[in-house]
Each structure stands twice: as structure tokens, then as C-alpha cells.
Amino acid sequence: MRGLRGLPLVLVLVVQDSLPRAEAAYPCSSDAHCQYANCNDISCSSSHSRCNNGVWDASCSSGSCRWENNNCPDPPACEPGTFSAQGDGKNGGGNKACIDCPAGTYSASGAADCTSCPAGKSSYSGAAVCCGAGEYASPGDTSCSACPAGKYSNVSGASECSGNCAAGTYSLTTGATNSSVCIPRCGRGFFSTSTGEAVFFSETCFPCPLGFDAPSGSTTPTNCTCAAGFFGPAGGPCEPCPSGTYKAEAGSAAFCTSCPISGQWSPTRSVSSSDCMVIPKATVSEVCPKPPVQHFGEPRFKRCRLPWTWDDLYAGHHNGSITYYQGSLGMLRVTGRFETWVCLKGDPCANDLTDTFFCYVYEEQERKFVPWGPNVVLRLLTMPVTQDEVLHLRAENKEIKAENKEIKAENKKLKAKDKKLEANLTALEANLTALNNEIEEIKALISSMTGN
Secondary structure: OEOHHHOEHHHHHHHHHOOOOOOOEEEOOOOEOOOOOOOOOOOOOOOOOOEEOOEEOOOOOOOOOOOHHHEEEOOOEOOOOEEEOOOOOEOOOHHHOEEEOOOOEEOOOOOOOOEEOOOOOEOOOOOOOOEOOOEEOOOOOOOOEEOOOOEEOOOOOOOOOOEEOOOOEEOOOOOOOOHHHOEEOOOOOEEOOOOOEOOOOOOOOEEOOOOEEOOOOEOOHHHOEEOOOEEEOOOOOOEEOOOOEEOOOOOOEOOOEEOOOOOEEOOOOOOOHHHOEEOOOOOOOOOOOOOOOOOOOOHHHOOOOOOOOHHHHHHHHHHOOOOEEEEEOHHHOEOOOEEEEEEEEOOOOOOEOOEOEEEEEEEOOOOEEEEEEEHHHHOOOOOOOOHHHHHHHHHHHHHHHHHHHHHHHHHHHHHHHHHHHHHHHHHHHHHHHHHHHHHHHHHHHHHHHHOO
């Protein structure tokens, strides 16, 4: 059995059953059917061309290449950011297709026209939403997003936040409208070349070489110069300021500044004139007029170790946690190697209860402290009594006075007892004398009675 146009009936039914159905429809025309994307008309017979996506490939006989009942399916709604030139919000084909909203306007889905952006906001062509400064909306977005931390936008209607915090800066602020929110990052002694950063410190912060420094927010290795407390030419090498000198600022320098007052000392790598201090002079012992010459680093003191650096000693001196004294080795000085001694209070190697200082010498070449010996032997200095010790002695003296008072009171009691005992002894002696007299009288009486 043959059906329409000589095709088997079952084939015709399959084709007809596969045709799309639509509740609404556009009437077809003789030059273009169903003009919107992906809409294919019914195939013509093998002797004719066919309609492709609603547009004629070639002329077909009248009535052919039409949808069922001469109607096309209803086209989809216009996408957000577009509108229909036909005024119906439908995305038809050809001249009936939706077009982008112009810049400064926006639309929702199925819009017949575009709406102007409110004051203070704008949009780009084809945008579905209007955004203000500090916001953005990517194509297809139906709402605005705040610029992320590290970025900013100083224009309205942006599709992205094009402003980045410059190298060496960062920002935690979202929705920023300018670069004023960007502040230095990484900290002193580091530099960073990356932009748009949202954290203070990360793997993009690169350290300056040892002995160099750079201000926070530095962006290049050339910002690294000799740190405060170090001296040297631009580019290095940088050496620590020797004892008795200081350097307050980072930068190249041929030498460090000497302490302002003659006789002042400062630790190596000092950064301020306030680091300079007058070290109490060592008082030579009357018993031993000259410090005995000792071999530095004797094996018997190999267990002794000063665990701090000059910086640690100085910091401890300022906060009161470390008590130490230092001075020049004088005639024992070995220039460039052993020049300074340090005596540390409370050192475990100090073996005398009355003098808890143990002394070290500083090895300049290896930059370490070498044990010398206990101060009770070296007699490098006689320490002034500290305020704590004065208070302790006063407390002890007060206790001694109280004890003396008690002893005196006890002595007074004992003397009173002695006086009473003495009186008793005198009375007893008188009684004994009287008794002896009575005995003598009795003897005389007996003798007279017996005639003897």
C-alpha cells in the first residue's frame, strides 16, 4: 500500500509522528518557514530541494516544505540581555531573531524591550543586569558580584574587575572601587612581583639575602640593601656593625657610626645610639692585682656554653632577664679574633656561691662565645650590689635585729633569775652560818654537862 507521494504509509506516519507539536504557532510564508535556529521543515520529495532551518535551499512547489497545517512551532523566549524586535519577546529566525540590549540597558528572559539602568549603575551590550562601581557581571549572569579581594573596579557596568592591587600590595576588601584599599604586603626583608594579591604573606613573598633588608611592599630584589646593623656597598656583601658602633637605617654604607660617647660599648649589629651603653669597669682584685692569663676554651670548660647571640644578650639586658658585663681584653686581645670578654650572671659553670659569674670571650672569626673561666678565678670585675640584693640584705638585717632583740630579752630574764638565785644563795649561806653557830653552842653545852 502506497501513501502520500508514493512513500510507504508507515514511513509517512513515522515522519508525521516525529513532527514537533506546538500550542502557539507562526504562519508559514512562501520564502521562509519557521525562521529560528534548529527548526527543520518537512523534507521535500526526492525531486525537489528541502527547507533547511526554516530557510529555502531552493524553490519547492507550492504547498511543499511546510509544517503540518501550515504552522510552525512556537520559538523560544529571548535570553536575558536580549529583546525581540517584533515586540513579542520571541527568538524567531532571520529578521525575527532576538538582539542584544544596548549598553546602559538590561532585560530579563522573554523581554519585548530593554530597560534603562538606574542612576549610578550601567551595563555593557547584551547584559542581563546593571552593576555599579566595585561590582561586575559576567555574560549570562543575572546578578552582580562584588569585586573579590585584591581587585577593584572604578567603572560601572563592568563584565570583570580589571583593577588589580599593584605588586607589593594586597587588599582584604571586597567590592573595592579604587586602589586606595591596597596596602604593603610581605613585611620587611621581603619583596613580591605578583599583582592582585589578597593575603599579606604567601609563597609569592621572596626573602632578601642574609644581612639585607627591604621595606614592606618592596617589588624587586634591588630594593634589598644592607639592613640596619649591617654595612656594605650597594648589592653587598653586608657585614655586621662591630661592637661599639651602630647603623640605624637600611642602605649601603662604607662603615657604621661610632657610639656617641667615648668608652661606650654596643653589641655587634646595633641599630641605634640607644644601644650604646657604659659598661661598668672591672675592678681588679686586691688579692690578685692582674687577671691571670688563661688559655681560652680550655678542655675543662668544654661543657660550658653561652647559648645566646649578642642581640639576645642586649635584649635580655633591656628587659631585665639577663645580667651580663663586657669589656675589652686589653693586653690579652688578639686583633681580629679575640677582642671582647663577657661575664654572665647565674651561669651554670659558675662554681662559687658568692660569685655566680662565668666569663667568655667572643671569637670574631667564627662568631661564637668561647668559655674562659669563672670570675671568682679571673677576678675580671667586682660586681656592685644590685637593688634586689640590697633589699634582700635589708630583710636579712631586719631578721637579725629581731633575733638580737629576742636574745637581749632572754638575757634580761636570765639576769633576773641570776639575781634571784644570788639572793637565795646569800640567804642560804646565812642560814648555814646560823646553823653552824647553833651546832657550836650545842657542843659547848654538852661539854659542860659531861665535865669534859
